Amino acid sequence: MKYEVLLADDDDSVRLVLSKALTRAGHNVKATDNAQTLLKWAEAGQGDIIVTDVMMGGREVFDTLPEISQARPKMPIVVISANNTVNTALKAGQQKVFEYVPKPFDLEDVTNAVSRAGQSVNPRRGRINPKTKRLPMIGRSPAMQPVYRAVSRFSSSDLPVLIQGAVGTGKDLVAQLLHDGGPRADRPFLRTSDFSNTSLTLQKVNGGDIYLDEIAELSLTQQEGLLSLMTEAELIPASKRPRVLSGTRKDLRKMAESGAFRDDLLFRINVAEIRIPPLSGRDKDTYELAESFLSQASPGQPRRFESDALDILHRHNWAGNVRELENLVRRLSVLYSDDIITADMVLQEFSKDIRPRNAEGDTQEKLDKKLEESCRILLNDENADLEETIYQTALSWVERPLIVEALRLTGGNRARAAERLGIHRNTLRTRLKSLDIS
Numbered sequence: 001m002k003y004e005v006l007l008a009d010d011d012d013s014v015r016l017v018l019s020k021a022l023t024r025a026g027h028n029v030k031a032t033d034n035a036q037t038l039l040k041w042a043e044a045g046q047g048d049i050i051v052t053d054v055m056m057g058g059r060e061v062f063d064t065l066p067e068i069s070q071a072r073p074k075m076p077i078v079v080i081s082a083n084n085t086v087n088t089a090l091k092a093g094q095q096k097v098f099e100y101v102p103k104p105f106d107l108e109d110v111t112n113a114v115s116r117a118g119q120s121v122n123p124r125r126g127r128i129n130p131k132t133k134r135l136p137m138i139g140r141s142p143a144m145q146p147v148y149r150a151v152s153r154f155s156s157s158d159l160p161v162l163i164q165g166a167v168g169t170g171k172d173l174v175a176q177l178l179h180d181g182g183p184r185a186d187r188p189f190l191r192t193s194d195f196s197n198t199s200l201t202l203q204k205v206n207g208g209d210i211y212l213d214e215i216a217e218l219s220l221t222q223q224e225g226l227l228s229l230m231t232e233a234e235l236i237p238a239s240k241r242p243r244v245l246s247g248t249r250k251d252l253r254k255m256a257e258s259g260a261f262r263d264d265l266l267f268r269i270n271v272a273e274i275r276i277p278p279l280s281g282r283d284k285d286t287y288e289l290a291e292s293f294l295s296q297a298s299p300g301q302p303r304r305f306e307s308d309a310l311d312i313l314h315r316h317n318w319a320g321n322v323r324e325l326e327n328l329v330r331r332l333s334v335l336y337s338d339d340i341i342t343a344d345m346v347l348q349e350f351s352k353d354i355r356p357r358n359a360e361g362d363t364q365e366k367l368d369k370k371l372e373e374s375c376r377i378l379l380n381d382e383n384a385d386l387e388e389t390i391y392q393t394a395l396s397w398v399e400r401p402l403i404v405e406a407l408r409l410t411g412g413n414r415a416r417a418a419e420r421l422g423i424h425r426n427t428l429r430t431r432l433k434s435l436d437i438s
Contacts (some may be wrong), residue, residue, distance in 0.1 A: 001026065002026050003027050003028070003029055003048040003049050003114065003118045003407060004027070004028045004029075004030065004046065004047045004048045004049075005022050005027045005028065005029050005030070005047065005048070005049050005050075005051055005114060005150075006030050006032075006041050006042070006046065006049070006050045006051070007019060007022070007031040007032070007050075007051045007052070008031070008032050008033065008034065008035060008037070008038045008050070008051070008052040008053060008056060009031075009032065009045045009052070009053040009056070009080070010031065010033040010053065010055075010056040010057055011053070012033075012074045012316055014053070015029065015031050015033065015320040017107070018031075018051065018107070018110060019031050021107040021110065021111055022051070022110070022111060022114060023322070023365075024193060025111045025114070026108060027114065027116075027210035030046065030047065033056060033057075034056055035052065035056055035059070035061045035063070035064035036055055036064065037073070037213065038052060038061075038064065038068060039064055039067055039068050042068045042071045042072045042075065043071045043072075044351050045072075046059060047075065048073065048075070048076065048118065049077075049078065049114055049117045049118060050068065050075060050076070050077045051078045051080065051081060051110065051113075051114060052078070052080070053078065053079075053080055053081065053082075054079060054080070054081035054082075055081070055082075061079070062219050064279055065077065065097070069358065074271050075115050076098035076099075076112070076117035076118070077097050077098055077117075078080055078097070078099045078100075078101060078106055078113045078114060078117055079097045079099070079100050079101070080101045080102070080103060080105065080110065081100070081101075081102055081103060082102075082103040082104075092297060096106050097152075098113075098115065098116075098117045098153060099113045099116065100152050100348070101113055102142075102145040102148065102149070104142075108132075112434060114229065116363060119171070121124070137151075137170065137173060137174070138285065138288050138289050138292050139282055139285030139287070139288060139289060141157055141282040141283035141284065141285045142283065143281050143282050143283065144277065144282060144285065146275070147274060147275075147276055150272075150274045151174060151177050151178060151181065151274070152181075154178055154272050155177065155178050155179075155180045155181030155182040156181070156183060157182075158238060158241065159243070159271045159272040160230075160243060160244045160245070160246070160268065160270070160271045160272065161175075161178060161243075161244075161246070161271075161272045161273070161274060162215075162246050162248070162252075162269050162270045162271075162272070162273050162274070163175060163245065163246065163247040163248075163273075163274045163276065164247075164248055164249070164273065164274070164275045164276065165247070165249065165275065165276030165277075165278075165291055165321075166249050166276075166278050166321055167320060167321065167323070168279075168318075168320040168321035168322055168323030168324055169276040169277070169278060169279070169321045169322060169323075170321075170323075171213065171247035171248075171249075172211075172213055174247075174274055174276060175187065175209075175211045175213075175245045176225055176364075178245055179208070179209045179211075179245070183383070184207065184208045184209055185357075186207035187205075187206055187207050187208030187209075188204065188205050188206055188209075189208055189209050189211060190205045190208060190209065190210050190211065190310055191211050191213065191218075191281075192204075192210060192212075192214075193212055193218060193222055194222075194225075195222060195225025195226045195228070195229050198228055198232055200230055200240065200244065202232065202233065203238070205242040206240075206242075207236075207239075207240040207241060207242055208242055208243075209242065209243050209244075209245050210242055210243070210245065211243065211245045211246070211247070212226075212244070212245075212246040212247065214248055214249070214250075215247065215252070216248045216249075216250040216252060216255060216261065216271065220262070223261065223262045223265050224262070226244070226265060227262065227264065227265045227268065228251055230244060230268050230269075230325075244268075244269055245257065245296050246269050252266050252270070263430070275435040277319040278317060278318070278321055279321040279322055279324075279325065280317065284314060286310070286313050286316075286325065287310050287313075287314060289322060289325055290305055290313050290324075290329055291304065291305060291310075293325065293329035293330065294329050294332075294333055294341065295327045297329060297330045297333035297334075298333050301339070303333070303338075303339050303340070303341070304339070304340060304341070305340070305341045305346075305407075306340050306341065306342050306343060307409075308342070308343035308413060308416075309341050309342055309343045309345070310347045310410055311343075311411030311412065311413075312343055312346050312347065312350075312410060312411040313325070313328075313346060314410060314411070315411055315412070316350070316409075316410070316430055317407045321338070328349060331349060332345060332346070332349060335349075343410070343411065343413070346356055347409060347410070347416075347420075349411060371397075374394075374397070378390055378393065389409065396435060399431065399434050399435065400437065402421070402437065403417070403421070403428070403431060403432065403437060404437060406420045406421050407437075414428055414429065414432075
């Protein structure tokens, strides 16, 4: 179906590309580089759908959207933005925006959003509680954009939401954002796993949100109680009905298949789903997160990380995700009073986390046996096609991962890696070339 699209973006190239894409999709497009022209067109009754950038001429379009919505309350608005933070997404929800599309985007993302907007003249509504501003999710990586969009969409809905993510990824924070970003913000946010008294629990939550931070840990009795509560809640008028938010790091589908989790409960809680990526999949969000945590841990002090230190943090394997990073930064802020946190300080703290040789009983003995077995196989395989001698091949098993790990810990700084390994930098350079390590 054809629509007249009012397009606003102060980037000439973006405006041209979007105009062509929307025209190819069969729509008529009127384009401008500012929000005031959008307002003028809307007040004149022009256009069916608005597609607009957030920042134009140094001003946010959110300043003008209330006037546009007042003039054309049923006109769907699609917001596109390069400022891809959760606050931008939540502002989009607050300002009655139909859909939020983060940059960089595929043209299909925008054309599909316009098609969905054209099929609806009743965009999502949602009010944002001012408390949300104190609960930011930090990071602009592409991996986080689906999370921000989901928070924007689901905060004002009545759907149960299942939040999935590994330990330390921020499931609790997403749940709190969903609560504070929607119409239930002035009602209770109840954390509980006690459903033995359904009436009492419904009275406590009083139409707010119930949050279970690890729903996979519920016993079968607790699961039955939660299912009963959700069934009884359906009898409550929608305006006063509580919503269930749940978080888990486990695969509930597999648990349901094994009988450890009720499949009928799974179907009830998994109506809407948000998947939070691990920190390792969030590109360079580590930089922004680390600086923010340091600022929070040292209020009023001009403290920062040196660039090498941030590079080391970025390349670290964060098994505990954002929570582990936050704990490390808090520890650094207490242990070191310097205004600048250096790479050496970060490496010093990482070295404390390395387990002692015999921390896990016979781990060293098992490793020795595996190496002996591998060497035995290598020595007895007369048909092995080796580019190097047996001796050199066996040494490379240890040397390669040792050098790679040293480089990772030092953020790719060869001089620091050589110092860490206790060898000359020229020796390291030779071994990198010999082992073909880039």
